[in-house]
Amino acid sequence: MIVGTDNVVFLEALEWFDETGQELLHRLPESGSGEIKYGAQLTVRESQAAVMYYKGRAGDAFGPGRHTLKTGNIPIITKILSVPWAGTSPLRAEVYFVNLKVFPNLKWGTRDPVAFRDAELGFVRLRAHGVFNIRIVQPVLFINTLAGTMGKYSTEQIEDYLRRVIVSRLNDYLGETLDTLFNLPAQFDELAVGLKKRLDKDFIRFGLALDELYISSITPPEEVQTAIDDRSRMGAIKDMDGFVRMKAGMAMEKAALAGNEAGAGLGLGMGMMMPAMFANAAHTANPADTRQQGGGQAPPAVPTTQCSDCTNTIPTDARFCPFCGHQQVVLLQCSNCGKNLAVGAKFCSRCGHPTDEKPAACICSNCQNENLPGAKFCDNCGQRIS
Known part of the structure; x- marks a missing residue:
């Protein structure tokens, strides 16, 4: 005093x-x-x-x-x-x-969804939320750039601006580092660390330090979430045929436990539907099956056989298997011109010679052994057949 x-x-x-x-x-x-x-x-x-x-x-x-x-x-x-x-x-x-203390639990989030091009889902809009902590590291710079001559300056006055900065950087960062939302659950920590490094320069120019940043959620629209859930369920089901049978059996069991007329009717209906369900499941599992065309009409029946290499069902007159490319064995040839004949053909489609005449066997001049038609060497003595 x-x-x-x-x-x-x-x-x-x-x-x-x-x-x-x-x-x-x-x-x-x-x-x-x-x-x-x-x-x-x-x-x-x-x-x-x-x-x-x-x-x-x-x-x-x-x-x-x-x-x-x-x-x-x-x-x-x-x-x-x-x-x-x-x-x-x-x-x-x-x-x-x-x-100078740390100001924790400041909220950030997207007011409007941010655009993101997913490698598998296409163009989607995402919402993201999280928290961040800040502290002042350069008092004079903070006063001169943000507070100015204000008598008081609180986190409420700067939180909205910092939130917009974070969302803006998040939009760019997701586009550069994330390919698809299916990989998102395992990358939350990595995304938060990388985003924090990118934001450090935006904060330090005001004398602030981004002490920590956390991403609590990144959510796509409901329809995209449904697509992700459906894909997860399909990935968990290894045997689709077995899954369909299990569901049918469970439905019949529940109907039997109902113990009333409605349950009996449901069980009878499921019993009548099961053969069709199994047939559809097997039809879906086998890509070689011919799909039914519009109007419920099945295509005309085509003579088929089994590929000797991959065992898939193929047309009888196919020269190569459409699934594995294996050349098919010739079952019958015209004895006159040597053209390959379809199964059940009565006349050759090239020369018109009857197919019921057996081709002449090849007799070996050395040992008189009867060989298959068209043989060039004897399968008994190995001599060339003239």
Whole structure:
């Protein structure tokens, strides 16, 4: 305390407590700049930093402890010298207290869905949500770029802007790193770490640090979720035929346990439907089966045989298997011109020779062994047949 001739003049004792837990910055005096006197005491806590502005310029930041402030406002003398300014000293000063603690659990999320081109699902719109933590690492830069001359600055005033920055960067980051939503569940942590690194520069230019960022959910529209669920179910079912039979059996069991006329009718109906269900399941499992065409009409029956290599059912007159490409064995040839004949043909389609005449056997001139028609070597002695 300094005692003057006419009155008592007190020195300031400056300190600040954040009662809300949400204030990033607080200015003293609260009404604006003041005549902070020479010798005023400034107390700064461990979780704080203080910046004194004197004559409109920022001085050094004060760390934890008690500090003595030095200004040109000397008690009594300043009052006399400030008479031309109506007794108000032109040597204005103010102190900004900056909260250095971590501000956790700030929410971020998409107001409108962001566009994402999925490699398997195509163009989808995603919604994302999460939380992030911030703290001030450069007090003077934070004051000069964001707070300015405001007396108070809280997380509510900056949270909306930071939320928009995060969503904007998320949109670009997903497009560069994620191929399909099917790989998303295993990449939440990796996406959060990568997104945090990309946002560091956006935060540091305001004197802020993104202490941590978490992604709690990334959700596609309901119809896309349904498609993902259906694909998961199909992947879990290894034997579709067995699955259909199991479902049919369960339905019949439930009908039998019902024990009434409706249950008996349902069981009878399921029993009549089961053969068709099994036939459809087998038809779906075998890609070689010919699908029924429109109107419920089946295509005309075609003579078929079995491929000797892959055992698939193929047309009898096929020269190569359409499934494995295996060349088919010739079952019958015209004895006159050698053309391959279809099964059951009575005349050759090339020369018209009857097919019921047996081709002449090849007799070996060496051992007189009877060989198959068209043989070039004897299967008994190995001599060339002339």
